[in-house]
Amino acid sequence: MARDYYEVLGVGRDASAEEVQQAYRRLARRYHPDVNSDPAAEERFKEVGEAYHVLSDPKTRARYDRFGDDFRRIPEDYEERVAAGAGVGGGWARGGRGPSRDARVEPGFGTDFGARFGGAGFEDLFGDIFGARGAAGPIPGADQEAELELTVEEAYRGGRRRVTMTGPDGPRSYQVAIPPGVVDGQRIRLAGQGGTGSAGGQPGNLYLRVRIAPHPRYRPDGRDIYVTLPVTPWEAALGATVPITTPGGEAKVHVPAGSSSGRRLRLRGEGLPNPSGRPGDLYAEVSVSVPPKLTDRERALFAELAAVSTFDPRRGSRG
Structure with missing residues:
Protein backbone atom coordinates (compact mmCIF):
# COMPACT_ATOMS: atom_id res chain seq x y z
CA MET A 1 0.00 0.00 0.00
CA GLY A 131 -12.12 -2.82 -17.82
CA ALA A 132 -12.02 -4.53 -21.18
CA ARG A 133 -15.77 -4.08 -21.65
CA GLY A 134 -15.27 -0.31 -21.92
CA ALA A 135 -18.81 0.56 -20.90
CA ALA A 136 -17.93 4.23 -20.51
CA GLY A 137 -16.05 4.51 -23.80
CA PRO A 138 -12.88 6.61 -24.18
CA ILE A 139 -11.96 8.45 -21.00
CA PRO A 140 -9.99 11.68 -21.44
CA GLY A 141 -6.96 12.25 -19.24
CA ALA A 142 -7.23 14.61 -16.30
CA ASP A 143 -5.93 18.15 -16.46
CA GLN A 144 -2.98 18.69 -14.16
CA GLU A 145 -1.48 21.77 -12.54
CA ALA A 146 1.99 22.59 -11.28
CA GLU A 147 3.80 25.69 -10.09
CA LEU A 148 6.32 27.66 -12.15
CA GLU A 149 8.44 30.10 -10.16
CA LEU A 150 9.83 33.08 -12.10
CA THR A 151 11.94 36.09 -11.24
CA VAL A 152 10.50 39.55 -11.89
CA GLU A 153 12.93 39.93 -14.80
CA GLU A 154 11.77 36.64 -16.37
CA ALA A 155 8.14 37.67 -15.98
CA TYR A 156 8.92 41.03 -17.59
CA ARG A 157 10.78 39.84 -20.68
CA GLY A 158 9.27 36.35 -21.16
CA GLY A 159 11.21 33.80 -23.18
CA ARG A 160 11.69 30.05 -23.17
CA ARG A 161 12.71 27.79 -20.34
CA ARG A 162 13.17 24.05 -19.95
CA VAL A 163 11.24 22.82 -16.92
CA THR A 164 11.56 19.38 -15.35
CA MET A 165 8.68 18.11 -13.24
CA THR A 166 7.98 14.84 -11.54
CA GLY A 167 4.63 13.12 -11.75
CA PRO A 168 3.33 9.59 -11.11
CA ASP A 169 5.22 8.33 -14.18
CA GLY A 170 8.55 9.90 -13.20
CA PRO A 171 10.40 13.07 -14.29
CA ARG A 172 9.39 14.78 -17.51
CA SER A 173 10.94 17.82 -19.20
CA TYR A 174 9.04 20.53 -21.05
CA GLN A 175 10.11 23.46 -23.19
CA VAL A 176 7.89 26.25 -21.89
CA ALA A 177 7.18 29.47 -23.79
CA ILE A 178 6.73 32.26 -21.23
CA PRO A 179 4.83 35.25 -22.64
CA PRO A 180 6.19 38.69 -21.69
CA GLY A 181 4.35 40.29 -18.80
CA VAL A 182 2.98 37.21 -17.01
CA VAL A 183 1.68 38.03 -13.55
CA ASP A 184 1.53 36.11 -10.28
CA GLY A 185 -1.23 33.49 -10.42
CA GLN A 186 -1.50 33.43 -14.23
CA ARG A 187 -1.65 29.99 -15.84
CA ILE A 188 0.36 28.82 -18.85
CA ARG A 189 -1.26 25.93 -20.73
CA LEU A 190 0.73 23.03 -22.16
CA ALA A 191 -1.79 21.28 -24.39
CA GLY A 192 -1.88 17.49 -24.17
CA GLN A 193 0.78 17.26 -21.45
CA GLY A 194 -1.55 16.32 -18.59
CA GLY A 195 -2.88 12.93 -17.51
CA THR A 196 -2.99 10.04 -19.97
CA GLY A 197 -6.40 9.10 -21.31
CA SER A 198 -7.88 5.58 -21.19
CA ALA A 199 -9.42 3.49 -23.94
CA GLY A 200 -8.25 5.91 -26.60
CA GLY A 201 -9.21 9.06 -24.70
CA GLN A 202 -7.33 12.29 -25.36
CA PRO A 203 -4.66 13.34 -22.83
CA GLY A 204 -5.40 16.20 -20.50
CA ASN A 205 -3.60 19.53 -20.35
CA LEU A 206 -0.87 20.65 -17.99
CA TYR A 207 -1.31 24.10 -16.49
CA LEU A 208 1.68 25.90 -15.00
CA ARG A 209 0.59 28.47 -12.42
CA VAL A 210 3.08 31.34 -12.25
CA ARG A 211 4.53 32.39 -8.92
CA ILE A 212 6.74 35.49 -8.84
CA ALA A 213 9.68 34.90 -6.50
CA PRO A 214 10.54 37.56 -3.89
CA HIS A 215 13.02 40.09 -5.25
CA PRO A 216 15.53 42.23 -3.35
CA ARG A 217 14.58 45.35 -5.32
CA TYR A 218 11.18 44.97 -6.99
CA ARG A 219 7.79 44.44 -5.34
CA PRO A 220 5.22 43.49 -8.01
CA ASP A 221 1.51 44.07 -7.46
CA GLY A 222 -0.37 42.78 -10.47
CA ARG A 223 1.30 44.53 -13.40
CA ASP A 224 2.54 47.44 -11.29
CA ILE A 225 6.00 47.32 -9.75
CA TYR A 226 7.18 49.18 -6.64
CA VAL A 227 10.82 50.03 -6.00
CA THR A 228 12.65 52.06 -3.34
CA LEU A 229 14.49 55.13 -4.67
CA PRO A 230 17.35 56.30 -2.40
CA VAL A 231 18.09 60.04 -2.70
CA THR A 232 20.41 62.43 -0.87
CA PRO A 233 19.06 65.12 1.45
CA TRP A 234 20.01 67.84 -1.04
CA GLU A 235 18.36 66.00 -3.96
CA ALA A 236 15.20 65.68 -1.89
CA ALA A 237 15.31 69.33 -0.79
CA LEU A 238 16.35 70.97 -4.07
CA GLY A 239 14.87 68.51 -6.57
CA ALA A 240 16.85 66.43 -9.06
CA THR A 241 16.62 64.03 -11.97
CA VAL A 242 18.17 60.71 -10.92
CA PRO A 243 18.70 57.33 -12.59
CA ILE A 244 16.64 54.33 -11.57
CA THR A 245 16.97 50.67 -12.56
CA THR A 246 13.80 49.01 -13.89
CA PRO A 247 13.24 45.45 -15.17
CA GLY A 248 13.42 46.89 -18.67
CA GLY A 249 16.69 48.77 -18.10
CA GLU A 250 17.78 52.12 -16.72
CA ALA A 251 15.36 55.07 -16.71
CA LYS A 252 15.31 58.62 -15.34
CA VAL A 253 12.94 59.92 -12.72
CA HIS A 254 12.39 63.54 -11.64
CA VAL A 255 12.37 64.06 -7.88
CA PRO A 256 10.41 67.25 -7.13
CA ALA A 257 11.94 69.77 -4.71
CA GLY A 258 10.80 69.25 -1.14
CA SER A 259 10.31 65.49 -1.44
CA SER A 260 10.29 63.48 1.79
CA SER A 261 10.75 59.76 2.36
CA GLY A 262 7.67 57.82 1.32
CA ARG A 263 6.73 60.11 -1.57
CA ARG A 264 5.66 57.96 -4.53
CA LEU A 265 6.71 58.87 -8.06
CA ARG A 266 5.04 57.12 -11.00
CA LEU A 267 6.77 56.08 -14.21
CA ARG A 268 3.96 55.27 -16.63
CA GLY A 269 4.28 52.07 -18.60
CA GLU A 270 7.48 50.91 -16.86
CA GLY A 271 5.78 48.03 -15.04
CA LEU A 272 5.08 44.58 -16.47
CA PRO A 273 4.07 44.52 -20.16
CA ASN A 274 0.53 43.64 -21.17
CA PRO A 275 0.19 41.92 -24.57
CA SER A 276 -3.52 42.75 -24.73
CA GLY A 277 -3.69 46.16 -23.10
CA ARG A 278 -1.98 48.93 -21.16
CA PRO A 279 1.23 47.94 -19.38
CA GLY A 280 1.64 48.40 -15.66
CA ASP A 281 3.38 51.35 -14.03
CA LEU A 282 6.51 51.52 -11.92
CA TYR A 283 6.26 53.41 -8.63
CA ALA A 284 9.49 54.78 -7.13
CA GLU A 285 9.19 55.42 -3.40
CA VAL A 286 11.57 58.13 -2.18
CA SER A 287 13.90 57.20 0.65
CA VAL A 288 16.13 60.03 1.93
CA SER A 289 19.57 58.72 2.86
CA VAL A 290 22.29 60.63 4.72
CA PRO A 291 26.03 59.99 4.40
CA PRO A 292 27.05 57.28 6.90
CA LYS A 293 30.21 59.26 7.68
CA LEU A 294 30.51 63.03 7.21
CA THR A 295 33.60 64.83 6.03
CA ASP A 296 34.64 67.91 7.98
CA ARG A 297 33.22 70.14 5.25
CA GLU A 298 29.90 68.27 5.14
CA ARG A 299 29.62 68.45 8.92
CA ALA A 300 30.22 72.17 8.82
CA LEU A 301 27.58 72.71 6.13
CA PHE A 302 25.00 70.62 7.98
CA ALA A 303 25.82 72.55 11.17
CA GLU A 304 25.33 75.82 9.32
CA LEU A 305 22.00 74.61 7.93
CA ALA A 306 20.89 73.56 11.39
CA ALA A 307 21.75 76.99 12.74
CA VAL A 308 19.80 78.97 10.13
CA SER A 309 16.82 76.68 9.38
CA THR A 310 13.56 77.11 11.30
CA PHE A 311 11.97 73.97 9.86
CA ASP A 312 10.70 71.49 12.47
CA PRO A 313 9.44 68.23 10.93
CA ARG A 314 7.92 67.16 14.24
CA ARG A 315 5.54 70.11 14.04
CA GLY A 316 5.15 69.88 10.26
CA SER A 317 5.96 73.58 9.86
CA ARG A 318 8.61 76.18 10.55
CA GLY A 319 8.96 77.22 14.18
Whole structure:
Protein backbone atom coordinates (compact mmCIF):
# COMPACT_ATOMS: atom_id res chain seq x y z
CA MET A 1 0.00 0.00 0.00
CA ALA A 2 1.31 3.47 -0.92
CA ARG A 3 2.26 5.86 1.85
CA ASP A 4 -0.42 8.28 2.96
CA TYR A 5 -0.01 11.46 0.91
CA TYR A 6 -0.56 13.67 3.94
CA GLU A 7 2.22 11.80 5.70
CA VAL A 8 4.49 12.23 2.67
CA LEU A 9 4.09 16.02 2.83
CA GLY A 10 4.11 16.12 6.61
CA VAL A 11 0.76 17.92 6.95
CA GLY A 12 -2.48 17.12 8.72
CA ARG A 13 -5.60 16.00 6.89
CA ASP A 14 -7.17 19.39 7.65
CA ALA A 15 -4.25 21.30 6.09
CA SER A 16 -5.22 24.26 3.94
CA ALA A 17 -4.27 24.46 0.25
CA GLU A 18 -1.62 27.02 1.17
CA GLU A 19 -0.11 24.72 3.80
CA VAL A 20 0.00 21.86 1.29
CA GLN A 21 1.75 24.09 -1.23
CA GLN A 22 4.27 25.36 1.31
CA ALA A 23 5.09 21.82 2.42
CA TYR A 24 5.58 20.71 -1.18
CA ARG A 25 7.86 23.63 -2.03
CA ARG A 26 9.97 23.02 1.05
CA LEU A 27 10.38 19.30 0.38
CA ALA A 28 10.86 19.70 -3.37
CA ARG A 29 13.77 22.06 -2.79
CA ARG A 30 15.28 19.63 -0.28
CA TYR A 31 15.05 16.51 -2.45
CA HIS A 32 15.43 17.89 -5.98
CA PRO A 33 18.11 15.79 -7.75
CA ASP A 34 19.88 18.96 -8.86
CA VAL A 35 20.63 19.93 -5.27
CA ASN A 36 20.60 16.61 -3.41
CA SER A 37 23.07 13.92 -4.45
CA ASP A 38 21.67 11.27 -2.10
CA PRO A 39 20.61 8.27 -4.24
CA ALA A 40 17.34 8.09 -2.32
CA ALA A 41 16.54 11.76 -2.92
CA GLU A 42 15.19 11.26 -6.44
CA GLU A 43 12.69 8.65 -5.29
CA ARG A 44 11.65 10.87 -2.39
CA PHE A 45 11.30 13.79 -4.82
CA LYS A 46 8.97 11.70 -7.02
CA GLU A 47 6.91 10.69 -3.98
CA VAL A 48 6.56 14.30 -2.86
CA GLY A 49 5.55 15.35 -6.38
CA GLU A 50 2.87 12.66 -6.59
CA ALA A 51 1.47 13.60 -3.18
CA TYR A 52 1.28 17.27 -4.14
CA HIS A 53 -0.33 16.44 -7.49
CA VAL A 54 -3.17 14.69 -5.67
CA LEU A 55 -3.65 17.02 -2.70
CA SER A 56 -3.31 20.31 -4.62
CA ASP A 57 -6.41 19.60 -6.73
CA PRO A 58 -9.57 20.07 -4.63
CA LYS A 59 -11.60 17.45 -6.52
CA THR A 60 -8.85 14.85 -6.53
CA ARG A 61 -8.11 15.51 -2.86
CA ALA A 62 -11.77 15.04 -1.96
CA ARG A 63 -11.84 11.68 -3.74
CA TYR A 64 -8.60 10.65 -2.05
CA ASP A 65 -9.98 11.62 1.36
CA ARG A 66 -13.07 9.57 0.61
CA PHE A 67 -11.61 6.42 -0.95
CA GLY A 68 -7.92 6.41 -0.04
CA ASP A 69 -5.73 4.34 -2.37
CA ASP A 70 -8.77 3.35 -4.46
CA PHE A 71 -9.50 6.93 -5.56
CA ARG A 72 -7.88 6.50 -8.99
CA ARG A 73 -10.26 3.64 -9.84
CA ILE A 74 -13.40 5.68 -9.30
CA PRO A 75 -14.80 7.95 -12.03
CA GLU A 76 -15.56 11.56 -11.17
CA ASP A 77 -19.24 11.12 -12.06
CA TYR A 78 -19.77 8.02 -9.91
CA GLU A 79 -22.33 9.77 -7.67
CA GLU A 80 -24.46 10.78 -10.65
CA ARG A 81 -24.27 7.26 -12.04
CA VAL A 82 -25.28 5.68 -8.77
CA ALA A 83 -28.13 8.16 -8.39
CA ALA A 84 -29.29 7.22 -11.87
CA GLY A 85 -29.40 3.55 -10.88
CA ALA A 86 -26.31 2.49 -12.76
CA GLY A 87 -25.10 0.57 -9.72
CA VAL A 88 -28.19 -1.64 -9.54
CA GLY A 89 -28.43 -2.91 -13.06
CA GLY A 90 -28.40 0.34 -15.01
CA GLY A 91 -25.26 -0.42 -16.96
CA TRP A 92 -22.79 -1.58 -14.26
CA ALA A 93 -22.50 -5.35 -14.25
CA ARG A 94 -22.92 -7.44 -11.10
CA GLY A 95 -20.73 -10.41 -11.72
CA GLY A 96 -20.57 -11.56 -8.12
CA ARG A 97 -16.78 -11.46 -7.94
CA GLY A 98 -16.63 -11.43 -4.16
CA PRO A 99 -17.24 -9.02 -1.30
CA SER A 100 -16.53 -5.30 -1.53
CA ARG A 101 -13.14 -4.00 -0.47
CA ASP A 102 -14.03 -1.91 2.56
CA ALA A 103 -10.50 -0.72 3.43
CA ARG A 104 -10.12 3.08 3.17
CA VAL A 105 -13.77 3.52 2.21
CA GLU A 106 -15.76 6.62 3.09
CA PRO A 107 -16.99 6.67 6.70
CA GLY A 108 -20.65 5.67 6.67
CA PHE A 109 -20.30 3.01 3.95
CA GLY A 110 -18.90 0.46 6.38
CA THR A 111 -18.78 -3.22 5.52
CA ASP A 112 -22.23 -3.11 3.94
CA PHE A 113 -20.86 -1.18 0.97
CA GLY A 114 -21.78 -3.96 -1.47
CA ALA A 115 -25.20 -4.57 0.05
CA ARG A 116 -26.19 -0.95 -0.30
CA PHE A 117 -25.64 -1.20 -4.05
CA GLY A 118 -27.71 -4.30 -4.72
CA GLY A 119 -25.00 -6.77 -3.68
CA ALA A 120 -22.47 -5.57 -6.24
CA GLY A 121 -18.88 -5.63 -5.05
CA PHE A 122 -16.35 -2.84 -5.46
CA GLU A 123 -14.90 -4.40 -8.60
CA ASP A 124 -18.39 -4.85 -10.07
CA LEU A 125 -19.39 -1.27 -9.48
CA PHE A 126 -16.28 0.33 -10.95
CA GLY A 127 -14.53 -2.35 -12.98
CA ASP A 128 -16.49 -1.72 -16.18
CA ILE A 129 -15.40 1.88 -16.26
CA PHE A 130 -11.78 0.84 -16.82
CA GLY A 131 -12.12 -2.82 -17.82
CA ALA A 132 -12.02 -4.53 -21.18
CA ARG A 133 -15.77 -4.08 -21.65
CA GLY A 134 -15.27 -0.31 -21.92
CA ALA A 135 -18.81 0.56 -20.90
CA ALA A 136 -17.93 4.23 -20.51
CA GLY A 137 -16.05 4.51 -23.80
CA PRO A 138 -12.88 6.61 -24.18
CA ILE A 139 -11.96 8.45 -21.00
CA PRO A 140 -9.99 11.68 -21.44
CA GLY A 141 -6.96 12.25 -19.24
CA ALA A 142 -7.23 14.61 -16.30
CA ASP A 143 -5.93 18.15 -16.46
CA GLN A 144 -2.98 18.69 -14.16
CA GLU A 145 -1.48 21.77 -12.54
CA ALA A 146 1.99 22.59 -11.28
CA GLU A 147 3.80 25.69 -10.09
CA LEU A 148 6.32 27.66 -12.15
CA GLU A 149 8.44 30.10 -10.16
CA LEU A 150 9.83 33.08 -12.10
CA THR A 151 11.94 36.09 -11.24
CA VAL A 152 10.50 39.55 -11.89
CA GLU A 153 12.93 39.93 -14.80
CA GLU A 154 11.77 36.64 -16.37
CA ALA A 155 8.14 37.67 -15.98
CA TYR A 156 8.92 41.03 -17.59
CA ARG A 157 10.78 39.84 -20.68
CA GLY A 158 9.27 36.35 -21.16
CA GLY A 159 11.21 33.80 -23.18
CA ARG A 160 11.69 30.05 -23.17
CA ARG A 161 12.71 27.79 -20.34
CA ARG A 162 13.17 24.05 -19.95
CA VAL A 163 11.24 22.82 -16.92
CA THR A 164 11.56 19.38 -15.35
CA MET A 165 8.68 18.11 -13.24
CA THR A 166 7.98 14.84 -11.54
CA GLY A 167 4.63 13.12 -11.75
CA PRO A 168 3.33 9.59 -11.11
CA ASP A 169 5.22 8.33 -14.18
CA GLY A 170 8.55 9.90 -13.20
CA PRO A 171 10.40 13.07 -14.29
CA ARG A 172 9.39 14.78 -17.51
CA SER A 173 10.94 17.82 -19.20
CA TYR A 174 9.04 20.53 -21.05
CA GLN A 175 10.11 23.46 -23.19
CA VAL A 176 7.89 26.25 -21.89
CA ALA A 177 7.18 29.47 -23.79
CA ILE A 178 6.73 32.26 -21.23
CA PRO A 179 4.83 35.25 -22.64
CA PRO A 180 6.19 38.69 -21.69
CA GLY A 181 4.35 40.29 -18.80
CA VAL A 182 2.98 37.21 -17.01
CA VAL A 183 1.68 38.03 -13.55
CA ASP A 184 1.53 36.11 -10.28
CA GLY A 185 -1.23 33.49 -10.42
CA GLN A 186 -1.50 33.43 -14.23
CA ARG A 187 -1.65 29.99 -15.84
CA ILE A 188 0.36 28.82 -18.85
CA ARG A 189 -1.26 25.93 -20.73
CA LEU A 190 0.73 23.03 -22.16
CA ALA A 191 -1.79 21.28 -24.39
CA GLY A 192 -1.88 17.49 -24.17
CA GLN A 193 0.78 17.26 -21.45
CA GLY A 194 -1.55 16.32 -18.59
CA GLY A 195 -2.88 12.93 -17.51
CA THR A 196 -2.99 10.04 -19.97
CA GLY A 197 -6.40 9.10 -21.31
CA SER A 198 -7.88 5.58 -21.19
CA ALA A 199 -9.42 3.49 -23.94
CA GLY A 200 -8.25 5.91 -26.60
CA GLY A 201 -9.21 9.06 -24.70
CA GLN A 202 -7.33 12.29 -25.36
CA PRO A 203 -4.66 13.34 -22.83
CA GLY A 204 -5.40 16.20 -20.50
CA ASN A 205 -3.60 19.53 -20.35
CA LEU A 206 -0.87 20.65 -17.99
CA TYR A 207 -1.31 24.10 -16.49
CA LEU A 208 1.68 25.90 -15.00
CA ARG A 209 0.59 28.47 -12.42
CA VAL A 210 3.08 31.34 -12.25
CA ARG A 211 4.53 32.39 -8.92
CA ILE A 212 6.74 35.49 -8.84
CA ALA A 213 9.68 34.90 -6.50
CA PRO A 214 10.54 37.56 -3.89
CA HIS A 215 13.02 40.09 -5.25
CA PRO A 216 15.53 42.23 -3.35
CA ARG A 217 14.58 45.35 -5.32
CA TYR A 218 11.18 44.97 -6.99
CA ARG A 219 7.79 44.44 -5.34
CA PRO A 220 5.22 43.49 -8.01
CA ASP A 221 1.51 44.07 -7.46
CA GLY A 222 -0.37 42.78 -10.47
CA ARG A 223 1.30 44.53 -13.40
CA ASP A 224 2.54 47.44 -11.29
CA ILE A 225 6.00 47.32 -9.75
CA TYR A 226 7.18 49.18 -6.64
CA VAL A 227 10.82 50.03 -6.00
CA THR A 228 12.65 52.06 -3.34
CA LEU A 229 14.49 55.13 -4.67
CA PRO A 230 17.35 56.30 -2.40
CA VAL A 231 18.09 60.04 -2.70
CA THR A 232 20.41 62.43 -0.87
CA PRO A 233 19.06 65.12 1.45
CA TRP A 234 20.01 67.84 -1.04
CA GLU A 235 18.36 66.00 -3.96
CA ALA A 236 15.20 65.68 -1.89
CA ALA A 237 15.31 69.33 -0.79
CA LEU A 238 16.35 70.97 -4.07
CA GLY A 239 14.87 68.51 -6.57
CA ALA A 240 16.85 66.43 -9.06
CA THR A 241 16.62 64.03 -11.97
CA VAL A 242 18.17 60.71 -10.92
CA PRO A 243 18.70 57.33 -12.59
CA ILE A 244 16.64 54.33 -11.57
CA THR A 245 16.97 50.67 -12.56
CA THR A 246 13.80 49.01 -13.89
CA PRO A 247 13.24 45.45 -15.17
CA GLY A 248 13.42 46.89 -18.67
CA GLY A 249 16.69 48.77 -18.10
CA GLU A 250 17.78 52.12 -16.72
CA ALA A 251 15.36 55.07 -16.71
CA LYS A 252 15.31 58.62 -15.34
CA VAL A 253 12.94 59.92 -12.72
CA HIS A 254 12.39 63.54 -11.64
CA VAL A 255 12.37 64.06 -7.88
CA PRO A 256 10.41 67.25 -7.13
CA ALA A 257 11.94 69.77 -4.71
CA GLY A 258 10.80 69.25 -1.14
CA SER A 259 10.31 65.49 -1.44
CA SER A 260 10.29 63.48 1.79
CA SER A 261 10.75 59.76 2.36
CA GLY A 262 7.67 57.82 1.32
CA ARG A 263 6.73 60.11 -1.57
CA ARG A 264 5.66 57.96 -4.53
CA LEU A 265 6.71 58.87 -8.06
CA ARG A 266 5.04 57.12 -11.00
CA LEU A 267 6.77 56.08 -14.21
CA ARG A 268 3.96 55.27 -16.63
CA GLY A 269 4.28 52.07 -18.60
CA GLU A 270 7.48 50.91 -16.86
CA GLY A 271 5.78 48.03 -15.04
CA LEU A 272 5.08 44.58 -16.47
CA PRO A 273 4.07 44.52 -20.16
CA ASN A 274 0.53 43.64 -21.17
CA PRO A 275 0.19 41.92 -24.57
CA SER A 276 -3.52 42.75 -24.73
CA GLY A 277 -3.69 46.16 -23.10
CA ARG A 278 -1.98 48.93 -21.16
CA PRO A 279 1.23 47.94 -19.38
CA GLY A 280 1.64 48.40 -15.66
CA ASP A 281 3.38 51.35 -14.03
CA LEU A 282 6.51 51.52 -11.92
CA TYR A 283 6.26 53.41 -8.63
CA ALA A 284 9.49 54.78 -7.13
CA GLU A 285 9.19 55.42 -3.40
CA VAL A 286 11.57 58.13 -2.18
CA SER A 287 13.90 57.20 0.65
CA VAL A 288 16.13 60.03 1.93
CA SER A 289 19.57 58.72 2.86
CA VAL A 290 22.29 60.63 4.72
CA PRO A 291 26.03 59.99 4.40
CA PRO A 292 27.05 57.28 6.90
CA LYS A 293 30.21 59.26 7.68
CA LEU A 294 30.51 63.03 7.21
CA THR A 295 33.60 64.83 6.03
CA ASP A 296 34.64 67.91 7.98
CA ARG A 297 33.22 70.14 5.25
CA GLU A 298 29.90 68.27 5.14
CA ARG A 299 29.62 68.45 8.92
CA ALA A 300 30.22 72.17 8.82
CA LEU A 301 27.58 72.71 6.13
CA PHE A 302 25.00 70.62 7.98
CA ALA A 303 25.82 72.55 11.17
CA GLU A 304 25.33 75.82 9.32
CA LEU A 305 22.00 74.61 7.93
CA ALA A 306 20.89 73.56 11.39
CA ALA A 307 21.75 76.99 12.74
CA VAL A 308 19.80 78.97 10.13
CA SER A 309 16.82 76.68 9.38
CA THR A 310 13.56 77.11 11.30
CA PHE A 311 11.97 73.97 9.86
CA ASP A 312 10.70 71.49 12.47
CA PRO A 313 9.44 68.23 10.93
CA ARG A 314 7.92 67.16 14.24
CA ARG A 315 5.54 70.11 14.04
CA GLY A 316 5.15 69.88 10.26
CA SER A 317 5.96 73.58 9.86
CA ARG A 318 8.61 76.18 10.55
CA GLY A 319 8.96 77.22 14.18
